[in-house]
Amino acid sequence: MLDKQTQIVQKKYDRFSRFYDLLEGSMEKYKFSRWRKDLLSNLKGKILEVGVGTGKNLSYYDKNAEVIGIDLSPKMLKKAKIRLTKLNNPNITLMQMDAQKLEFKDNSFDYVVCTFVLCSVPDPVKVLREMKQVCKKKGKILMLEHMLSNYKIIAFFEHIHNPITKTLFRFNVNRKTIENINKAGLKIDKVKNLGFFDVFRRIEIINTE
Numbered sequence: 340m341l342d343k344q345t346q347i348v349q350k351k352y353d354r355f356s357r358f359y360d361l362l363e364g365s366m367e368k369y370k371f372s373r374w375r376k377d378l379l380s381n382l383k384g385k386i387l388e389v390g391v392g393t394g395k396n397l398s399y400y401d402k403n404a405e406v407i408g409i410d411l412s413p414k415m416l417k418k419a420k421i422r423l424t425k426l427n428n429p430n431i432t433l434m435q436m437d438a439q440k441l442e443f444k445d446n447s448f449d450y451v452v453c454t455f456v457l458c459s460v461p462d463p464v465k466v467l468r469e470m471k472q473v474c475k476k477k478g479k480i481l482m483l484e485h486m487l488s489n490y491k492i493i494a495f496f497e498h499i500h501n502p503i504t505k506t507l508f509r510f511n512v513n514r515k516t517i518e519n520i521n522k523a524g525l526k527i528d529k530v531k532n533l534g535f536f537d538v539f540r541r542i543e544i545i546n547t548e
């Protein structure tokens with residue numbers, strides 16, 4: 340049984356699923372698609388993608404990688420399944436699951452991936468702890484995320500903007516993702532600013548435990 344906040348997020352994304360690809364169209368074309376390709380195309384082995392959404396990452400995985408994508412929203416997943424059918428990749432499986440309560444054994448995956456998800460989950464620290472748990476020792480946790488900027492003026496506008504994105508789309512633009520990663524007991528190995536100064540970042544973590 341999902342808690343109230345998680346149910347609200349699920350409903351929002353179910354509703355949002357029809358427009359999601361359309362709304363992110365130009366950012367996807369000019370920025371995100373390149374970031375996704377760079378992050379994912381060389382990964383081998385067992386991969387878990389948390390918050391797979393409409394499946395925008397699916398085409399970038401190596402055909403031999405064994406990928407499981409999970410998402411909370413059945414309707415986002417439905418879109419991802421349509422994409423997967425077109426891709427015709429039998430090594431990708433999609434499942435409905437709450438990232439705050441992953442139903443996999445500990446130390447199961449070589450890579451755990453999440454892209455633009457920690458902004459929308461009700462409890463990002465819980466999700467990060469779960470990701471750490473299911474990632475193999477010396478496995479990697481890879482992320483593309485937008486977060487609260489270290490530049491005061493940008494952070495100011497993110498705080499002002501947040502009630503709008505939270506109400507309309509159920510995602511936050513002012514999450515302290517680096518702090519949350521530390522709270523979850525993870526140590527960042529590499530971080531790269533990708534766009535809008537330090538708002539969009541690529542983060543790599545080697546699971547040491």
Ligand SMILES: C[S@@+](CC[C@H](N)C(=O)[O-])C[C@H]1O[C@@H](n2cnc3c(N)ncnc32)[C@H](O)[C@@H]1O
Pocket residue numbers: 345348349352389390391392393394395396409410411412415436437438439453454455456459460461510
């Ligand atoms: C902004 S979308 C990102 C989708 C995709 N990762 C991408 O890069 O386009 C956020 C996704 O996270 C999913 N999500 C939110 N909370 C979740 C949770 N607790 N467990 C699993 N997925 C969740 C939403 O349903 C949505 O599909």
